Structures are given as C-alpha cells and as structure tokens.
Amino acid sequence: MSAPQEFLPPESPSRTGVAAATTRVATATPESAKPMIAVRGLTKQIGAQEILLGVDLDVDLGETLAIIGRSGGGKSVLLKHLIGLMQPNSGEVWIEGQNIIGMRERALAAIRLKVGILFQGSALFDSMTVEENIAFPLREAGERNAKAIRTKVTEMLEVMELQGQEEKMPVALSGGMKKRVGLARAIVRRPSCILYDEPTSGLDPVVSDSINRLIRRLQKRYGVTSIVVTHDMKSAFDVADHVAYLHDGRIYFHGTPAELQSSSDPLLQDFMHGRSEGRGD
Amino acid sequence: MFTRFFTVLGAPFVRFMIYLGEVVLLAVDTFKSIFSHKLRWKLFLTQIVEIGLLSQLVVVITGAFTGAVFSAQTYFQFNKLGMGSAVGAVVSVAICRELGPVLTALMVAGRVGAAMSAEIGTMKVTEQIDALRALAVYPTDYLVVPRALAMMVSMPLLVAECIAVGIGAGYLVAISLLEVNGTYYMANMVRWTRNRDIIMGLTKAFCFGLLIVFISCHKGLTAREGAVGVGRATTEAVVNASVAVLIFNFFLTMFLNIVYPAGYQ
Numbered sequence: 001m002s003a004p005q006e007f008l009p010p011e012s013p014s015r016t017g018v019a020a021a022t023t024r025v026a027t028a029t030p031e032s033a034k035p036m037i038a039v040r041g042l043t044k045q046i047g048a049q050e051i052l053l054g055v056d057l058d059v060d061l062g063e064t065l066a067i068i069g070r071s072g073g074g075k076s077v078l079l080k081h082l083i084g085l086m087q088p089n090s091g092e093v094w095i096e097g098q099n100i101i102g103m104r105e106r107a108l109a110a111i112r113l114k115v116g117i118l119f120q121g122s123a124l125f126d127s128m129t130v131e132e133n134i135a136f137p138l139r140e141a142g143e144r145n146a147k148a149i150r151t152k153v154t155e156m157l158e159v160m161e162l163q164g165q166e167e168k169m170p171v172a173l174s175g176g177m178k179k180r181v182g183l184a185r186a187i188v189r190r191p192s193c194i195l196y197d198e199p200t201s202g203l204d205p206v207v208s209d210s211i212n213r214l215i216r217r218l219q220k221r222y223g224v225t226s227i228v229v230t231h232d233m234k235s236a237f238d239v240a241d242h243v244a245y246l247h248d249g250r251i252y253f254h255g256t257p258a259e260l261q262s263s264s265d266p267l268l269q270d271f272m273h274g275r276s277e278g279r280g281d
Numbered sequence: 282m283f284t285r286f287f288t289v290l291g292a293p294f295v296r297f298m299i300y301l302g303e304v305v306l307l308a309v310d311t312f313k314s315i316f317s318h319k320l321r322w323k324l325f326l327t328q329i330v331e332i333g334l335l336s337q338l339v340v341v342i343t344g345a346f347t348g349a350v351f352s353a354q355t356y357f358q359f360n361k362l363g364m365g366s367a368v369g370a371v372v373s374v375a376i377c378r379e380l381g382p383v384l385t386a387l388m389v390a391g392r393v394g395a396a397m398s399a400e401i402g403t404m405k406v407t408e409q410i411d412a413l414r415a416l417a418v419y420p421t422d423y424l425v426v427p428r429a430l431a432m433m434v435s436m437p438l439l440v441a442e443c444i445a446v447g448i449g450a451g452y453l454v455a456i457s458l459l460e461v462n463g464t465y466y467m468a469n470m471v472r473w474t475r476n477r478d479i480i481m482g483l484t485k486a487f488c489f490g491l492l493i494v495f496i497s498c499h500k501g502l503t504a505r506e507g508a509v510g511v512g513r514a515t516t517e518a519v520v521n522a523s524v525a526v527l528i529f530n531f532f533l534t535m536f537l538n539i540v541y542p543a544g545y546q
Contacts (some may be wrong), residue, residue, distance in 0.1 A: 085411050107418035117415045123408035137416045185416070 005174060015097055036061045036098065036193060036225050042091030043249075044077055051077050052088070053249030061192075064226040066240035066257075068233070068271070073246050075229040076120060081196050082227065083115050084108040095193075113141075116186030117195040122178035124170040125184070130157075133167040134184045141189060156184040159221070160214065176207035180214065187218065193225040196217065200235045212238040233272055237261075245271065305504070308495045311425050318422050320430065330394050333438060339388045340439045341446050347380055348447030352454045367460045369470030373452040377478040378543065381444040383501060383530055385490035388524035389439065392497065394497035397428055398518035401501025402511040403427030410502070425498045429491070436490030437483045442480060477541035485533055489526050496522040 004273050035058035042055040051074040069075050080086040081093055084100050092099050099104040103111070124133050133152045143149055152182050158161050160180040170178060179199060186194060199215065200208035212235050218224060219239075230236055236243055237257045245260075245268060253260065253268055260268060267273075355368045401424055404410050410420050419509040448470070500518035504510045 029371075064407075083415055085414060105414070106419055107421070108414075112415055112417040119408050119415075120414060121408055123412035125409055125412070126403075126407070140416060140418050185412075 035059055035094075036063075036096055037227070038092075038094040039078075039082070040092040040094070041163060042078070042081060042093065043089045043221075044074070045089050046077075050249060052081075052091075055246070055249070055251055057228060057244060057254070059225060059252055061225055062223055064228065064239055064241045065232060066228045066236035066243045067246055068231060068236050068243060070247035070271070071231060074249060075231075075246055076197050079197050079227065079229050080116070080248065082195060083112060083117055086211045087223070113189065115189050115193045116189070116191035118179065118183045118186050118197060118199055120197040120201060122170075122182035124173075124178055124181055126170050128170075129166065130162065130168050130170070130173070130181050132179055133170070134188055137185060137189045152188055155260065159217070160184045161210075167275070173183040174207075176203050179203070179211055183214065183218075187222070187224075190222065191224065192197050193227070196226065196230075198230055198232075199228060200230065208232065208235060209238075211235075215239045233274075241277065293338040293474060297336060302347070304495050304499050307421070307425065307499050307502070308491070310421050311429050311495070313318075314419070314422050314426050315430065318419075321423065321427055324427035325430055328427045331396070332389070332428075332431050333410040333435035336389060336392055336435070336439055337442075339392055340385055340443050343384050343388050344376075344381065344443035344446035345450040347384055348450035349454045351375065351380065351447075352451030353459065356455060356459045359541060360459075365455075365459070366465035367469055368455050368459075368461060369452065370473035372455075373448050373470045373474040374478055374543070376447040376451070377474060377482045378445050379530075379534070381447060382405065382440045382482045382485035383526065385436070385440045385443045386526045387523050388494065389436065390493045390497075391519055393432075394493045394522045395515050395519050397494065397497040398504075399515045400509060401498055402504030402514040405502060406503045406507055406511060419450060420502065424502075425494075428498060429494045432490040432494040433487060436486040436493075440482055440486035441479075444479070452503070460494060478543075481537050481541045485530065486535060488529065492525045492529060493522045496525060 013092070037057075037059040039055050039057040044051075044052040055078060057065075057078075065079065067075050077086060081088055082095070082104075084093075084103065088101060092101050095115065098111065098180070100108060100111050116123050125241050128136065131153055134156050135149045138149050138152060153166070157166065157186065160183065162177065162180055162184070165173070165177065165181075170181070171179065183194075183196075183199075196215065203211065215226065215228065216239055219226060226239070228235065228239055240257055242254070243255065243257055243260050244251050247253075247267065253263070255263075260272070263269070286301070305467075350373045352368055353419040355371045356365055358363055401410075404413075410424075413420050413423055424440055452463075452466065452470075455466055456463045497518040500521070504514035
C-alpha cells in the first residue's frame with residue numbers, strides 16, 4: 001500500500017445518490033464544502049450474496065446522518081466499511097480527505113482515532129470491568145497517569161448516567177447499560193465522528209429514548225459528526241439531520257427527516273409505517 | 282473426468298497450503314511486532330501465569346508417571362540381561378531428548394492451546410476483536426505477542442521441570458520398588474546423560490511452544506459461526522497442534538541429532 005492519499009474525494013454522482021427514486025431530494029451543499037466522510041461506488045459481496053451494489057454517500061462535518069433500511073439490507077456492513085473493519089470489492093471511502101480503502105491495518109489506526117464506533121452488541125471486553133473498558137482506549141494511547149484516567153472515566157460515567165457501576169463486569173449489565181458503556185468507551189478519546197450500529201435495538205422504548213437523548217447530548221456537547229444505523233424510525237427522526245434509506249444495496253433516498261416524512265414514495269411510506277404488504281411491493 | 286479427479290484431490294491440498302501460509306504469516310507478523318512495538322507487560326505476565334504456573338500440576342503428573350513407568354518397563358527388560366543399573370541412563374536420556382518435550386507439549390496443547398483458541402475465538406464472534414481494531418489496537422500486538430512470548434519463556438521451563446520430575450520418579454521407582462543399586466544407577470545416568478541431551482530437549486520445547494501458540498491463536502482468530510464455531514476452532518486447535526508437534530518432532534530430531542548427536546562421545 002502506498003502512502004495514504006490526501007485528495008478531495010471525487011464528486012458524488014448526486015448528493016442523494018439515488019438513481020431510480022422519485023422521492024429524491026437534492027439537499028443543498030456548497031460546492032466548496034468538503035464532506036467529512038465520502039463513500040463512492042462501494043460494492044460488497046459476501047459469498048454469493050451481493051450486499052452493497054454501489055453506495056454513494058456524503059456526510060458533512062458536524063452532521064448527524066441516520067441510515068435506515070430493512071434488516072439484512074447491508075446497513076451494518078456499510079458502517080463497518082467506514083472504519084475499515086471490512087474491505088469492499090470495489091469503491092472508495094474517504095475520511096477527512098484520505099481514502100482508507102486498501103490501507104494497511106496499522107495505517108488505519110490514525111483514522112480510527114478520529115472515528116469511534118458503538119457496536120450493535122456493544123462488544124465490551126468481557127474480562128474487564130466497566131471502568132477498565134472505558135479506560136482501555138486511554139491506556140492504549142499511552143496514558144499512565146492513574147488520576148487523569150480516573151477523572152476522564154468519571155466524566156464519561158456522569159455523561160452516560162452510569163455512576164456507581166464502575167466495578168461491575170459486562171455480564172452483570174442490562175442491554176441499555178452495555179450500550180452506554182460501549183458508547184463511553186467509543187468517545188472517551190474524543191473522536192470527531194461516532195458511528196452507531198443499531199443503538200436502540202433490543203431495548204424497551206424508555207431505554208431507547210434515553211439512548212437517543214444521549215446521542216443528541218453528545219452532538220450538542222462535543223459537536224461530533226454522527227452516523228446512526230437503525231431501523232427504528234422514531235430513533236432516526238429523533239436524532240438525525242439527514243436520513244439515508246438503503247435499499248437493494250444502494251442509497252434510495254437521502255434527505256432531511258421532514259422531506260422523508262412528506263415523501264409520497266410508496267417504498268418509503270411502507271418502511272416508515274411498517275407495512276409488510278404495502279404499495280411499494 | 283480428470284478435471285473432476287484433480288479438483289476433488291487438489292482442493293483439500295490447496296486449503297491445507299492456504300492454512301499453512303496463514304499460520305506462517307501470523308508467526309511473521311508476531312515476530313515483526315515483537316521487535317518493533319512495545320510489549321504489554323501486564324498481559325505478558327498474565328500469560329506467564331496462565332501457561333507456566335497453572336500448568337504445573339499437569340506437567341508434574343505427566344513427568345512423574347512417565348518417568349516411573351518408563352523406569353519400570355526398562356528395568357523389566359534390562360534386568361534379564363543383568364543390566365539393571367543401566368536403567369537410569371536410558372530413562373534420563375529418553376526423557377531429556379524425547380519424552381519430556383513431546384509429552385509436555387501435548388499436555389500444554391490440550392490445556393493452554395484450547396484455552397487460547399477458545400478465548401480468542403469467543404472474542405472474535407462477539408466482535409471484541411473488531412472493537413480492538415476500532416480502538417486502533419492491532420490484534421496481533423494485543424492478543425498474540427504476549428501469548429507467544431510467554432510460551433517461549435514458559436515451555437522450556439515446563440519441559441525442564443518435566444525432565445527433572447521424570448528422572449526423579451524413575452530413580453525412586455528403580456531404587457525403592459525394583460531394588461536397583463542406587464550408586465550404579467546414578468553413576469550410569471550421569472555418565473551417559475550429556476549437556477547436549479538437555480539442550481536438545483529445551484530446544485524442542487521452545488519450537489513446540491511456538492507451534493502450539495501460533496496454531497491455537499490462528500484458530501481463535503479465524504473462528505466463525507458463534508458457539509459452534511468456537512467449539513470447532515478449539516477442537517481443531519488442540520488436534521492440529523498435537524499432530525504438528527508429533528510430526529515436527531521427527532524432523533527436528535533428525536536435524537538436532539546432527540547438531541547434538543546422541544550417545545557417549
């Protein structure tokens with residue numbers, strides 16, 4: 001692999017990246033604006049199954065984008081490509097002007113310091129306590145001052161409303177608490193972008209709402225760019241500045257939540273209202 | 282017809298070569314990391330405890346009963362020829378050169394190799410390894426290097442312990458139960474056991490340790506399909522490591538015998 005490329009990503013085919021949808025809404029983006037994350041022509045095949053068939057997507061600095069779509073539609077696969085956890089068959093992923101596709105694992109470390117991720121299953125280290133999990137990225141970054149680590153962990157626990165849970169092991173936590181600890185671990189090093197993989201899946205509505213509030217609070221407090229993969233429409237409308245609908249391996253719709261709600265596209269209507277045999281089929 | 286024949290025959294061979302290649306690449310990656318990146322001392326010491334300290338009982342029992350039974354069997358044969366006092370030399374050389382390293386390696390493959398594979402495999406299927414990568418931690422540095430270094434340190438010590446206990450148990454059985462003359466037993470043993478026999482055993486221990494750690498970690502890192510996948514990876518790690526130890530032992534013996542020839546010279 002050659003040295004990381006530092007160029008502007010090629011222009012997206014369209015801001016919406018939609019070929020067929022009648023509901024395409026071109027959002028206004030200044031030509032000079034450089035997206036923090038740009039995806040170009042991303043394709044991915046796993047075994048015989050084609051998951052992504054040419055995804056184009058731009059995410060601007062400070063923006064919160066919700067990627068919605070049917071279960072098994074490739075949302076999580078797309079998210080993992082954004083941090084280099086999966087390699088595509090073709091296409092490009094640009095993070096702050098660097099194309100990360102083809103970069104060596106060690107070279108990706110610099111990118112991963114800028115981008116935190118909350119995994120669907122939280123992926124907490126099950127041999128570590130809550131405190132050790134949150135402190136892990138700090139220790140790995142070379143922080144040896146126990147007091148400084150303690151201060152940052154305490155701050156994270158306060159932000160996540162997890163005071164008093166420091167000594168618990170992940171196995172003793174509820175689903176919502178695991179998500180919070182996973183989120184605390186993802187943001188303790190203050191990344192400029194956070195990826196959320198189904199942050200509210202498997203949680204009751206009250207806990208889901210608390211996670212949504214937490215995402216909004218992080219946006220306000222740290223001004224991070226966020227990408228939320230979800231099939232929970234309430235969550236998408238609660239947290240997102242823009243919504244992208246992934247359908248048949250491509251971005252079918254990309255617009256604001258208001259534009260999505262006012263769309264008359266039967267496919268989007270069916271998804272929003274949870275109809276299994278709607279007009280879009 | 283011929284194409285199908287070669288496809289059926291060739292596919293497992295190709296898979297085997299790919300597997301060997303992956304294990305070798307993991308080993309290369311690990312050694313590169315050892316020489317170019319910082320060592321996580323806490324993880325290294327934890328693995329020393331896991332591999333070295335917690336294997337004590339298994340290794341002592343293996344060494345003791347192997348030495349005891351080998352001493353008895355050798356005596357039964359040698360005594361007919363009036364060579365009862367030569368038992369010490371035979372037991373000592375055999376345990377140093379073959380039985381100590383091979384049996385210890387098989388026990389460590391079963392105990393430690395399985396644990397390594399299961400632990401890393403579980404981390405793989407629960408996305409903990411992806412979490413490591415997402416937190417800018419290179420999995421080889423964090424998971425494989427401490428285990429490999431701990432194995433390099435622990436295995437020679439475990440084999441040395443197995444050899445010592447085996448020789449001691451053989452001595453006790455020969456002297457106490459079989460009434461061999463202790464002075465002649467010791468004299469013959471010291472006369473026929475050379476430093477090179479011990480060095481050969483410890484060299485084998487080091488090599489077997491590397492085989493076990495790379496095969497086990499590779500199986501863990503490539504585990505798939507949930508609990509079933511982890512179970513399969515663990516079983517394959519133990520079987521592959523044990524078979525590799527036995528096969529590699531033959532070639533290593535042939536090579537090391539050139540460097541450290543057997544017998545009184």
